[in-house]
Amino acid sequence: MKELIGAYIIWYRDILRFWHDKTRMIGAVTFPLLFLVVFGSGLSARMGTFAPGVDFTRFMFPGVIGMTVLMTSFSAGVGVVWDREFGFLKEVLVAPISRVTVALGKALGSATIAMVQGVVILLFAPLLGIKLSAGTVLELLALMFLLAISMGSMGILLATRIRSMEAFQAVMQMLLFPMVFLSGVFFAVAELPGWMSLLVKVNPATYGVTPLRQVMLGDMAGAFNIEVLGRVMSIWDSVSVMAVFGAAMILLAMWSFGHQE
Amino acid sequence: MNNHAVQVEDLVKKFGNLVAVDKVSFSVSPGEVFGFLGPNGAGKTTTINILCTLLKPTSGQASIGGYDVVRHQSQVRQSIGLVFQDPSLDERLNALQNLRFHAMVYHMPARLRDERIEQMLRMVELWDKRDSEVRTFSGGMKRRLELARGLLHSPKVLFLDEPTLGLDPQTRKHIWEYILGLREREGTTIFLTTHYMEEADKADRIAIIDQGRLVAMDKPERLKAMVGRDIISVKTADDARAAGEIVERYQTNVRRDNGISFEVSCGEEFLPGFIRDFGTRILSISLRHPSLEDVFLKLTGREIREEEVTDTFKATIRQHGRRTRH
């Protein structure tokens, strides 16, 4: 119980800070929305359809949500580096709550912030001409959360190992962009050349983005499925991969946080 | 188990080849104000970091109120409060939010929380500033807020790592009033480090640490008595002659630097007669009781090496004009 309160207050502080910093949120959702609106309206017609019944916006929307959730949750790990640099981390580390709890609170904080941004984009669906049923929305939220907590934990794991702000930013960029590009956010994975398709399949983000698209496009998603080791990945298959990856990340983050010099 | 507030035995901490803390042993009784005095890099912060569970000792033992700092981390953390050497507030939150965060991670009962927060903020005179973001605070205000935070959960032992470092003299005085008042009001055991010699004087007991080793530990008066006598410095019209006269009359060693200095046992009683009878014309004269700095220099047998001395430290020394050892 004490530990739960501990995780809650660690989480709450992150949310409070995020709330104070509204420009960060506006910045983080503006780019994906502009991308959808500008390219969506300008290019949809010219680029034709990606698959029967799937135009540019429809194809891109789930990918953009996935990208936003992934990038936000992952980069929220910078908060840990920041806290170390500004000394607040010491206040947390000498408090009578376990390091496991601290890591959990932090991962949940990153995930929540990413969820808020993902949901803001989701709210624009009707304006972009995308209709979603309540059931679909719930499924999307669950998938988004899985992606967010996994990537959030990975960001925190990284932040416990890399101690300088500059190094963290550099490593983050280095990992983030390949992860986004090779996850099928911007193009259909099925048509990639062999070596690239291999990279896509070892990229954990793929298993976060693909099911979002499968849920949103329903029957029309067939063209965008991926095949791993001869098996066409169903939503549940992807979710399982992501869950295993996420569990590994959060356990590693907890372990790494508790590691004492 | 024992009833010491802090107990440390043969504590060693190595960073690679560097021995930051070298077989240090001491204990602090409940309610005591215990000062850790030493130059920069002596190992003061490292010792505190081990005591507060931020670092693991390489060998040796340490306990707080009988709880071992390695095996009973959670009990240790619950019983201590800290003001770190470097700032550790969340600057984006306001004073109240910083304290609420603290109260919650220390499991303070909700009933008690707000009352105690108000009491602490009033004590450090920041109640009016409770809704201001911490980043708008001055250095002294931040320090006071950290002090209030360190005390919020009524710790048995409060660690203060250079609590007045970088603050102006007036704020330093102010912080000291709070610290000494605490012992009266809350009976808190206080463990503090400093490299300001004149601040260490206020502790009940002092441990002097140098290059990771404890070189002395006692009450300040007794440490100073160990160096011994009062120091008289005179400037005269003819220092060479005056030096000869002093040696001849008082059979004592003189030191020639910028003037002459020598030691006598009871300066106040010595001076009137000295001035009356002295043959050489005196231009100026001063009497100084031995300070902890003299103790430090005597014990380590050398001047504190320049390269290890920070600007603040240099300023302290210059201010007191005590560059007498060679």
Ligand SMILES: Nc1ncnc2c1ncn2[C@@H]1O[C@H](COP(=O)(O)OP(=O)(O)O)[C@@H](O)[C@H]1O
């Ligand atoms: N994390 C660390 N890694 C390596 N060396 C360290 C570390 N922390 C402190 N030291 C070294 O240990 C010695 C003691 O440092 P410290 O305890 O901070 O001294 P003080 O607080 O007395 O000024 C110094 O030489 C310092 O450079």
Ligand SMILES: [Mg+2]
């Ligand atoms: Mg220090």
